[in-house]
Amino acid sequence: MSKPKNWPISLPYLKAPLHGKDISPTQTQFLRTKPLHLPAAPASSPATETPCPHVKIQAIQDPLHPAYGQHGLFATRNIAPGGLILVYLGRVHGQGTTSDESDYDLWLDREMDVATDAAGEGNEARFMNDYRGVGGVDRANAQFGNVWCERWGEVCVGVWALGGAKKKSKNKKKEKDVKKNDGRGIQKGDEILVSYGRGFWEDRRKSGHGGGDDGRAAAL
Ligand SMILES: C[S@@+](CC[C@H](N)C(=O)[O-])C[C@H]1O[C@@H](n2cnc3c(N)ncnc32)[C@H](O)[C@@H]1O
Numbered sequence: 292m293s294k295p296k297n298w299p300i301s302l303p304y305l306k307a308p309l310h311g312k313d314i315s316p317t318q319t320q321f322l323r324t325k326p327l328h329l330p331a332a333p334a335s336s337p338a339t340e341t342p343c344p345h346v347k348i349q350a351i352q353d354p355l356h357p358a359y360g361q362h363g364l365f366a367t368r369n370i371a372p373g374g375l376i377l378v379y380l381g382r383v384h385g386q387g388t389t390s391d392e393s394d395y396d397l398w399l400d401r402e403m404d405v406a407t408d409a410a411g412e413g414n415e416a417r418f419m420n421d422y423r424g425v426g427g428v429d430r431a432n433a434q435f436g437n438v439w440c441e442r443w444g445e446v447c448v449g450v451w452a453l454g455g456a457k458k459k460s461k462n463k464k465k466e467k468d469v470k471k472n473d474g475r476g477i478q479k480g481d482e483i484l485v486s487y488g489r490g491f492w493e494d495r496r497k498s499g500h501g502g503g504d505d506g507r508a509a510a511l
Pocket of ligand 1: 419
């Protein structure tokens, strides 16, 4: 199978990060150098397989769901708290080419001025919805965090299951979020829901599109 089920016909499906023409040699070097502190996904990790066996894209058929009529991403198996679900693939670009209009643009590294935009091409991760307004849900069950991917020899944005052990963190807000999660991780059939960050929705409200904490959204 070369593309996941329900992948839009007109959208290129990526099997590796795609570098935009504006990525500088310094940014390339940053992306291709394994930082000591970053978790690594081995080349054989299912989380970096394309299509990814951990997830499926599904139409949202519940009229009460805020993304009704669109698609969402769902788990095909249980994923332990802290587990890497998949990576967010898209066009890796510099701030110079960020589109304010994209709903799929995530910071990969603010200091290096590198973001990943999955508006025009990407993988399954582009279908993750925000938890806000989803019935029976009061928090995200997944979060973004960079990961070193051995498969491509590159730093990517990973999507990690929340919950589990009380991690020590210098960031009080993050620590509270981890404790609040009930520790079961993600169950087969669950919708994978992240937080786009409050900034995303504030920007949308200001521009009249309606409705982060994690500050990951670049133009997103
Ligand atoms: C990254 S896309 C998510 C995938 C999208 N549902 C799709 O089918 O392409 C972001 C868009 O999904 C919709 N969305 C996601 N979470 C939402 C939420 N909690 N409330 C309202 N709209 C949401 C909004 O239209 C948003 O601009």
